Amino acid sequence: MNAGDLIGTAIANTFRSKARTTLTVLAIFVGAFTLTLTSGLGTGINRYIDDTVAGIGADDVMTVTKTGEASADAEDTGPREYDPDSVVTGNGPAQDSVTLMTDADIQAIGDVEGILEVEPVKSVQLDYVQYGDDTPYVASLGGLVAGQNVQLAAGAEPDDGSTELQVTIPVTYVEPLGFADADAAIGEPLTVAVTDGAFTQHDVEVTIVGVAEEALAAASGTGLVANQALEDDLYQLQSTGLPADQLDRWAEATAWFDIDLTTAEIEELKERLTDAGFAATTTADQLGAFTTVIDTIVLVLNVFAAIALLAAAFGIVNTLLMSVQERTREIGLMKAMGMGSGRVFALFSTEAVFIGFLGSAIGVVVAMIVGTAASTFLGGALLADLPGLTIVAFDPLTVALTIVLIMAVAFLAGTLPAARAARKDPVEALRYE
Amino acid sequence: MTHSTATEDRSAPILSVRDLHKTYGRGPSRFDALRGVSLDIREGESIAIVGKSGSGKSTLMHLLALLDQPSQGSLLLDGQDTRQLRGARLNRARNKTFGFVFQQFFLNGSQTALENVTLPLKIAGVGRRARRYRATNALEQLELGDKAKNKAINLSGGQKQRVVIARALVNSPRVIFADEPTGNLDTNTGGVVEDILFTLNREQGITLVIVTHDEELAARCDRRIHIRDGVIVDGEQVAA
Numbered sequence: 001m002n003a004g005d006l007i008g009t010a011i012a013n014t015f016r017s018k019a020r021t022t023l024t025v026l027a028i029f030v031g032a033f034t035l036t037l038t039s040g041l042g043t044g045i046n047r048y049i050d051d052t053v054a055g056i057g058a059d060d061v062m063t064v065t066k067t068g069e070a071s072a073d074a075e076d077t078g079p080r081e082y083d084p085d086s087v088v089t090g091n092g093p094a095q096d097s098v099t100l101m102t103d104a105d106i107q108a109i110g111d112v113e114g115i116l117e118v119e120p121v122k123s124v125q126l127d128y129v130q131y132g133d134d135t136p137y138v139a140s141l142g143g144l145v146a147g148q149n150v151q152l153a154a155g156a157e158p159d160d161g162s163t164e165l166q167v168t169i170p171v172t173y174v175e176p177l178g179f180a181d182a183d184a185a186i187g188e189p190l191t192v193a194v195t196d197g198a199f200t201q202h203d204v205e206v207t208i209v210g211v212a213e214e215a216l217a218a219a220s221g222t223g224l225v226a227n228q229a230l231e232d233d234l235y236q237l238q239s240t241g242l243p244a245d246q247l248d249r250w251a252e253a254t255a256w257f258d259i260d261l262t263t264a265e266i267e268e269l270k271e272r273l274t275d276a277g278f279a280a281t282t283t284a285d286q287l288g289a290f291t292t293v294i295d296t297i298v299l300v301l302n303v304f305a306a307i308a309l310l311a312a313a314f315g316i317v318n319t320l321l322m323s324v325q326e327r328t329r330e331i332g333l334m335k336a337m338g339m340g341s342g343r344v345f346a347l348f349s350t351e352a353v354f355i356g357f358l359g360s361a362i363g364v365v366v367a368m369i370v371g372t373a374a375s376t377f378l379g380g381a382l383l384a385d386l387p388g389l390t391i392v393a394f395d396p397l398t399v400a401l402t403i404v405l406i407m408a409v410a411f412l413a414g415t416l417p418a419a420r421a422a423r424k425d426p427v428e429a430l431r432y433e
Numbered sequence: 434m435t436h437s438t439a440t441e442d443r444s445a446p447i448l449s450v451r452d453l454h455k456t457y458g459r460g461p462s463r464f465d466a467l468r469g470v471s472l473d474i475r476e477g478e479s480i481a482i483v484g485k486s487g488s489g490k491s492t493l494m495h496l497l498a499l500l501d502q503p504s505q506g507s508l509l510l511d512g513q514d515t516r517q518l519r520g521a522r523l524n525r526a527r528n529k530t531f532g533f534v535f536q537q538f539f540l541n542g543s544q545t546a547l548e549n550v551t552l553p554l555k556i557a558g559v560g561r562r563a564r565r566y567r568a569t570n571a572l573e574q575l576e577l578g579d580k581a582k583n584k585a586i587n588l589s590g591g592q593k594q595r596v597v598i599a600r601a602l603v604n605s606p607r608v609i610f611a612d613e614p615t616g617n618l619d620t621n622t623g624g625v626v627e628d629i630l631f632t633l634n635r636e637q638g639i640t641l642v643i644v645t646h647d648e649e650l651a652a653r654c655d656r657r658i659h660i661r662d663g664v665i666v667d668g669e670q671v672a673a
Contacts, residue, residue, distance in 0.1 A: 002558045009555070016543055333539045336500055338528025339556045340521060426500045430535070431491075 001343050010350035014358075017323065021355060024312070024319045028359025029366070031309035032406055036367035036399065037392065038305050042298030044375065044393035049291060051151075060259035062280045064109050064118070064273060065252045066099040100249040105278075112276055114257055114269040120250035122235040127193040127201060129169070129224065131177040136193070139173070140223035141234070150225055154182035155210030158227035165230040167192070168210035170223065182211040192224075194234055198241030206230055255280070309406065312359065313413040316352050320417035324348065324424075331421050332429020345422035352414020353407050360406035368394050445512055446473035447607060447640055448497055454505035455492050455663075466492040468663040469506070476607065479634045479641035481651035484660035491612065493660065494644045498531050498610050499523060528557050532601030532639075534630075536613035538593045542586030546577060546596045549585050553604045571599040575629065591622035598629055608640040609633070615650060627653065 001009070014021050101120065110118045128136035150157050150168055158166040167190060171182060179185040185208050192204045212225065226234070239247055257269055266282060273280045324331070331344060371392035378391050455467040466489045474480055474497070484490040495501040496508060499515055508515045510526065518526055532553075540549050550568040559567070572581050575595040580588060585596060594614065601609050611630060615623030627650060634641040643654060651657045659667045 001556050005555050005558075329539055330541060333533075334552070334556060336498070336527065336531075336533055337553045337556050338524040338526075340524045343556075427495045430500075430539070 001339060001347075006343065006346055007350055007354075010347055011354055013323075013327075013347075014351050014354050017326075020319050020322070021358075024315045024355055025359040025362070027312035027315040028309070028356060028406060028410070029363040031305060031312045032360040032363025032402065033367045033370075034308050035302065035305035035406075036364045036394075036402055037371050038298060038301035039398055039402065040367065040371045040392040040394050041301065042294065043395050043398060044389070044391050045294050045298075046291065047393050048389045049294070060256055062255050062257065062270075062282045063121075063252055064255050064278050064280045066101045066105055067274075067277060067279045100251060101253060103248055106250070106253055108276055109253060109255055109273070109278060112269075112272050112278075114261070114265075114272065115255050116258065117256040118253050119255075120248075120253045122231055123251060124194060124226075124231065124234045124238055126224070126234075127195055129173070129177070130191040130193070131179070131188065134178040135176070136191075137173065137176055139169075139192075141167075141192075141226055141231075142223050150210065151213040153211045153213045155186040155208070158209055158225055158230070160228040162227060163229050164227075165204065165206040165233060166209045166227040167206045167230060168212045168225045169208055170212050174211060185211055192234070194238050196238055196240040197243070197246070200241065202237045204230075204234065204237070309409055313409050316355055316410055316413035317416055319355070320348060320352055320414055321420070323351070324417045324421045327421075328424060328429045331424045332426045335424065335426040336430065341422040344424075345418045348418035348421045349411055349414040352410045352418065356407040356410020356413075357403070359410075360403045363406075364399055364403055368399070445475075446509075447476045447511060448472075448474040449509040449512075450497070450503075450506065451508075452506040453493070453496060453503050453508065455489075455496060455501070456504045465663055467496070467503075470660075470663070470665055472658065472665070474608075474640060474642065476640055477634070477638045478656065479631065479643070479654040481654035481657045482642065482644045482660060483646060483648070483651045483657055485646060488660045489663040490644050490660045492663075494610055494612060494642065497642060498533070498608075499527055528553060528604065530607050532604065532606035532609040534594070534597050534601050534609060534611040534614045536616035538597050538617070540585040540593055540596060540600075542584065544585060545582050546572060546585055546588065546592075546599075547581040549596055550600045550603050552600060557604060568599070568603055571603040572596070574602070575599045589622075590618050591625060594618060594622075594626050595629065598626070598633075602633065602639075606639065608642060611641065611643045611645075613645055613647075614643065615647065616645075623650075 106118055106120055109115060124141050126139050126141050129139045130136040152168070153171045155168065158168055169177070169185065169190070174182050174185055177185070177190075179188065188208050190206050190208050192206050193201055194204070195201050206226075210225075257266070261269065263284075266284075270280045270282075334344065335341070371394065375390050375392040379389070450470060450472050453467050453470040453472075454465070457464045457466060470489075470493060482490045482493055492501070496503050499508075499510070499518070502516075510518075510530070515523075515526075541552075547565070547568050550571055551564045554564040554567060569578065569581060572578055575598060577592060577595050577599065580592060580596075585593065588596065594617075598609075609630070614630065615626055618626060630641060630643070631653060633639050641654070643650065645651055658665055
């Protein structure tokens with residue numbers, strides 16, 4: 001029997017007992033449907049995170065801080081020694097301290113093998129922002145590192161090449177500041193206030209070039225994003241009047257490394273930085289916890305789908321065992337006519353694989369329809385606050401993989417009945433009443 | 434008919450068995466189905482294996498058709514020891530050499546007559562078109578050309594047995610084994626089926642091995658082998 005006839009015969013046999021096949025296919029359908037939806041959920045959320053990763057940080061960038069000596073021992077709950085260069089970050093249990101870095105430290109980071117470039121992060125503390133004479137609002141400010149981007153609702157990103165003082169504002173600031181909508185804010189002047197080292201407040205006139213979407217994770221959090229010119233300008237202002245020994249002190253620096261480095265090589269690079277007395281965090285590190293949580297949830301959901309599939313696999317075993325029993329005589333006849341045991345095995349496992357294919361194909365297609373519909377519905381209602389999020393998304397490769405996986409499971413389930421059929425003795429089978 | 438004993442015949446036997454034993458089970462449940470059977474079947478003859486149920490005649494047929502392995506003794510097919518036939522070669526020998534006609538037909542009721550007849554060709558790996566052509570020919574030869582598209586389950590007993598014969602015939606076998614071919618048919622239909630089988634034997638030279646307990650049917654064969662308790666009792670009779 002050639003392969004084409006084998007498959008044709010197997011498919012025809014599958015439809016011989018329609019009710020039984022339908023029920024088995026239904027069981028697999030449930031598993032395939034669940035698996036597709038849960039992995040679609042994972043794909044959707046992770047794709048959203050991937051899209052917003054660029055907002056959190058570029059792939060070839062790490063944030064470097066100088067480790068405060070007292071904070072080295074996390075186990076030590078006793079009081080820490082005072083370190084004049086140390087600043088406390090975080091509150092409560094998350095409290096940690098970093099040591100402020102000087103130009104020499106920045107130099108040292110740049111000297112570490114593997115670091116291509118390093119730049120101190122000039123942190124600017126804004127007092128408020130104000131449009132015209134309207135109410136001033138508290139705001140924070142961040143800059144963009146090469147490779148980062150802002151998800152915009154309107155306008156453009158601040159241009160680091162421009163000498164104009166540019167800024168983007170979060171979409172939540174549009175109305176309170178007194179603009180009709182996001183587009184109305186573009187090109188408008190904004191007053192930004194900072195206090196310098198001598199406690200004098202300065203007002204700076206800047207231009208709004210863009211309005212940023214409220215994203216799950218963004219460069220600026222809920223703050224403004226400035227271009228290089230504005231950042232430098234504000235930093236300059238803020239440093240005015242500071243004592244000389246407090247000038248050019250930074251809490252953190254941004255370091256670039258080769259984008260082609262492997263995870264292991266990045267680990268080595270971090271190791272070298274640690275040896276030099278610094279702590280480094282990459283974008284992946286920051287995202288790590290995030291994706292781990294989502295991956296875990298998806299994994300748990302997939303386990304439920306796998307359990308459904310396992311039950312369905314037993315359904316296949318049962319269906320085919322009955323089928324083998326019913327067709328004992330037919331198997332005997334085929335063997336008497338010279339059909340080899342291998343072919344008999346192939347015939348029955350092909351039936352199993354075909355049942356698996358039917359169930360998974362229908363399940364996947366229905367799951368994609370339901371998932372897309374649900375996603376559209378939720379996107380418009382419950383999740384409207386998270387623009388850009390497609391809660392259930394389908395990746396063709398994953399979907400194809402799901403079908404192949406279920407067919408493989410079906411094949412495994414079919415091996416027991418198929419082996420039983422292949423072992424049948426033609427004489428016994430023909431005598432069977 | 435001038436057939437005498439096998440040893441004196443000019444043509445080499447197609448099937449030749451020597452001192453064939455077949456035992457089922459072990460210990461107290463041990464059952465000797467065959468206890469030393471020797472027999473030659475020449476190409477083109479018709480032979481009846483006669484005996485009561487449980488005499489061992491079906492076991493002998495199964496061994497002759499290579500469906501089972503003897504516990505002891507030798508079986509030569511065309512002078513070749515069949516113990517050397519394994520796997521694919523054994524399957525090819527079964528497929529090309531033998532055709533089967535069973536009392537219970539063993540047809541797939543949900544398939545058409547044509548589909549049932551094509552089964553041996555399908556197993557042999559014959560192409561779709563050649564399969565169709567040969568199966569249609571076989572059905573027409575048995576005057577069932579108009580029933581080709583009918584489901585096997587809707588055919589009468591005589592028609593079913595003719596489909597079975599067409600299926601046995603389609604691969605141009607050298608030997609047709611018929612196990613009680615008329616057992617499920619009334620006398621008239623049975624007679625028609627018998628005529629078909631003996632015509633095939635006469636005109637196409639297909640060797641016919643009929644297992645039966647019907648003395649009338651056995652009498653139409655060239656030779657009759659009587660089996661009782663696993664041994665041949667009255668040798669190889671010359672047909673009247």
